[in-house]
Every structure is written in structure tokens, then in C-alpha cells.
Amino acid sequence: xxxxxxxxxxxxxxxxxxxxxxxxxxxxxxxxxxxxxxxxxxxxxxxxxxxxxxxxxxxxxxxxxxxxxxxxxxxxxxxxx
Numbered sequence: 561x562x563x564x565x566x567x568x569x570x571x572x573x574x575x576x577x578x579x580x581x582x583x584x585x586x587x588x589x590x591x592x593x594x595x596x597x598x599x600x601x602x603x604x605x606x607x608x609x610x611x612x613x614x615x616x617x618x619x620x621x622x623x624x625x626x627x628x629x630x631x632x633x634x635x636x637x638x639x640x641x
Contacts, residue, residue: 564628574612575633577623586618596621600640607636 563570581587593616608628615622
């Protein structure tokens with residue numbers, strides 16, 4: 561297990577985000593999922609977020625990512641939406 565650190569602390573913050581389509585409609589295929597992943601990877605460095613794992617099904621996406629303690633997760637999620 562590799563821990564992250566800064567000047568005065570050591571941390572390991574893993575988040576599991578599940579994005580579900582309204583009414584659980586079958587929207588996600590490989591093309592749409594890969595485009596959503598590209599957007600996530602484009603925005604993530606601005607918020608000190610590292611993508612660890614990405615999986616999708618027809619009606620939802622599972623995202624496992626690592627973040628810094630000072631990262632404002634709610635602002636990141638709103639920017640990603």
C-alpha cells in the first residue's frame with residue numbers, strides 16, 4: 561500500500577463514485593464510456609485527483625479514484641457533470 565503525503569501528514573483517500581443514468585436507461589456503450597473517461601482524466605489533474613479504476617455497465621459507471629485531503633470533491637463532481 562502506497563500512501564500519499566504532504567508537508568505535515570500522510571493520507572490515503574480512495575473514493576468510489578457511481579454515476580447512474582436517470583430512470584436507469586441503457587445509455588453507456590464502449591464509445592460513450594471512453595469519452596466520459598477522457599473528460600474525467602482531463603478535469604482530474606486540476607483537482608489533484610488520480611483515476612485508479614473505471615468500469616461501466618449499460619446504465620451506470622463505477623469510478624474508483626484517489627484524492628488529496630484539500631480537494632473539494634463536490635466542486636469536482638459538479639465540474640465533471
